[in-house]
Amino acid sequence: MNSSLETDAFVQEIISAIQSVVGIKSVALHEPEFDGNEWEYTKECLDTNFVSSVGKYVDKFERSLEDYTGSKHAIAVSNGTSALHISLLLAGVEQGDEVLVPALTFVATANAIIYCGAEPHFVDSEADSLGIDPEKLRTYLHSSTTLIAGQCRNRISGKVIRAIVPMHMFGHPSKICELLDVCMEFGITMVEDAAESLGSFYSDKHTGTFGLLGTLSFNGNKTITTGGGGAILTNDPELAKRAKHLTTTAKVPHKWQYVHDEVGYNYRLPNLNAALGCAQLENIESKISRKRVLFELYQDAFSSMSGVSILREPTGSRSNYWLQTILLDSKKISARNQILERTNEIGISTRPAWDLLSTLRPYKDFPSMDLVQATELASRVVNLPSSPQLAKAKR
């Protein structure tokens, strides 16, 4: 950036492009939309007194998630973080293990690893999907780990690298098949973080169904919401049973007796929130098709601009376009904070990528490969307002 005047003009150009899509008004980053059976189902919970751990909607939501994702089993839980925590436990992650995780992801993943008594080990990303770079990972594991009795050990720490948690960033499927190949080669279990990618498919297979376990989130800012909520996906009936047991205080089923056979968790999704989820899921394809229209609108708006490009779904995938994303050219990085400041000032909610986990105070001393790509990508990302409702605003 040559001058502040030039930066001002660039920032103004970006604001104009956004406003050409969303209109000149305050606009949220991602707003939920309740235009289906949300009222009916939640009211039924209140009318029948089934708002909590007992009720038909938890079961219905789980079966609907199975139908939609093609996963053999779905277990509804309190949020995406608890889904990750239990999935890591079920993947065998334990005290003293390391778990590979992109430095460029939300902090919940690293937290969930810590809850298991394990340590995050940060890996780099690639620019197509913003997910983990499989080739770079393979090279790194070859140079930094040793396979002993089928277990991948960090040569420096001596610890077992038990699992990896790829994340489908902003809804765009990662290079998940290549990552699975790396997992096979090094004996690492995959827990797939599909918190942002409900409705995103890679080679016609739903994200979150490639790993041994996958996780979803239904937080308020997601494509569909239950207020707060999440789910665990798995094709393994035993793991599914264990997931249900562990997330419901590990109570042994009995008509009246209270026996718990292991240390469990209270990670239940209340029936009230599941009711909302059922109604939301009925309309997910309408939301996604409008989010895809919104992408096209943004694409048109930014097509003639230099210094910035819009992130599109990787080849061979169908993205839910959860968060619309522009990537600043490397030479425009210095304008990022001004873009974020100015847009938020005038009521256009935008946000940057997360600060790399490896730079956060609680995580700066954990193992990491070089993070050249993730560092650069993190400084180039700006997420734009992404609600499906905005597609109606086409002008």
Add this chain to the structure above:
Amino acid sequence: MNSSLETDAFVQEIISAIQSVVGIKSVALHEPEFDGNEWEYTKECLDTNFVSSVGKYVDKFERSLEDYTGSKHAIAVSNGTSALHISLLLAGVEQGDEVLVPALTFVATANAIIYCGAEPHFVDSEADSLGIDPEKLRTYLHSSTTLIAGQCRNRISGKVIRAIVPMHMFGHPSKICELLDVCMEFGITMVEDAAESLGSFYSDKHTGTFGLLGTLSFNGNKTITTGGGGAILTNDPELAKRAKHLTTTAKVPHKWQYVHDEVGYNYRLPNLNAALGCAQLENIESKISRKRVLFELYQDAFSSMSGVSILREPTGSRSNYWLQTILLDSKKISARNQILERTNEIGISTRPAWDLLSTLRPYKDFPSMDLVQATELASRVVNLPSSPQLAKAKR
């Protein structure tokens, strides 16, 4: 019990007493009641799109809980278990500590201790309130621990006994002031489990406000419900701030940046559930007054029966009578399972006390004082249908 015929007659007498109060029909152990502004507030969340972590009801619910309990600060969280977990962390419980906990309580307390990397140390109960016996505890601590530099150390394990978690069982206030005296004497921090006792006061002070921190639960079976939910109470502004920070992923406030300064948790209560809580709390005194009437109805019904007594609030307290409780005489203990079987068979939901935590597989090897009273009490308790709605059924 002399014969099975005699037991049959005793069981039948108990069933008749219950039916004289609740009528001859299926009846739940504790059903929620939504007869206030529940639908209005929930609908408002849907209509305004604020169902998740942002919205006015979380704040409103917290301020209402402060008003009602007299606690200076209330922090709404996802459930009672997460409230206990964070309260223990804030009380300084860490890896390698021991925490005193009644053997006669719900498993969540022991689980929360394990989440902190600490160990439960089980203590005995007394018959007035079913809570921890303060005198027995004092004697035990004198004989089994040593005060070193103000820290109470278990002489056998050498570990620091950092905290104690008294619980107000079935809503009846424990001998909390005597327990506080013991805490003072031995340098032990109190985290008060008021999961069952919202609306219960000891010497006109709300349960949960005696300890450094207190916890509430709004599970579906509680006096008021948010579907799933809980709260942390404290008078300490710094602890309150830390509780909010830790339960909301430890994100440093910023308009758009994502920085987290410690390992946090996703223990937020969604706005949708908080809305339900606001409406429920508005009517809590009506619910409690009917639950107290229900107690009187049961008291009348059981007054002429031998072999069984009804548990009443301890002197000097006002109980919410969350769960109505009969105590079988020691010589009638052998009839307990038959009472539970028969009542549940005919649709009258009853339940026993929890199996002592010290007998559960995950907890059988942790330190414990002798549990003579808790063992006996656990075998004598039967909880009866306790919904406030049942008080209307007076006949």
